[in-house]
Amino acid sequence: MLALENRAFLELGAGLINTPFLKQKEIGGGRAVLVIPGFGANDISTLLLRRYLNKQGFKAVGWGLGINQGTSSRVKDGLYHKVKQLKQDTGQKVSVIGWSLGGVFARELGRKLEDDVHSILTMGTPFAGNPYGNYLFQLSLILSGKQFGQKDADAFDRRSEPPPVKTIAIHSRYDGIVSWQCSLEKESDHTRNIEVFSSHFGFPFNPAVFSIIAEAL
Secondary structure, three states: OOHHHHHHHHHHHHHHHHHHHOOOOOOOOOOEEEEEOOOOOOHHHHHHHHHHHHHOOOEEEEOOOOOOOOOOHHHHHHHHHHHHHHHHHHOOOEEEEEEOHHHHHHHHHHHHOOOOEEEEEEEOOOOOOOHHHOHHHHHHHHHHOOOOOHHHHHHHHHHOOOOOOEEEEEEOOOOOOOOHHHHOOOOOOOEEEEEOOOOOOOOOOOHHHHHHHHHHO
């Protein structure tokens, strides 16, 4: 599956060609959607998805914090401020989409800002199961030089609980970076798991995923 992640280039090509021709539906009602990129990516990676959502009547925006290099006080403060500002600007609760590591941030926003967040949607996000089952987790440890201790393991287990808002987890059995079993929300009256056909790197480019995201939101 890791070797097959090269197909993300095909998904990017399909997104560039097909996204302008996808059917438009005014279903967003002007609701703001904050889209958080994955580890090592920035807002350019979510541009096609945001353009599509804007055509569906949402107000989709990037996170505006550069390359996602992991959590920090700057990232936390920036995301909290962004959600508060979007709610104030639109007069509606905000939906948050997070790709990969960005989904971890999205779920925490739903946990911390319950009164401001309408719904959370994650794409290939590793928040459950065994963290060592994901190439992304091992890579992040190497790049950060950090150890994964018991305190981190306890925090990981706590984060596996769904946020108290509507939460949608999109996953693919063909994900070559994050084990799909680690991207599943616990079943409850406010959670939903949706399976798609996509590579990990193809989630924000895949036009077949876009309509599923819009309908789910």
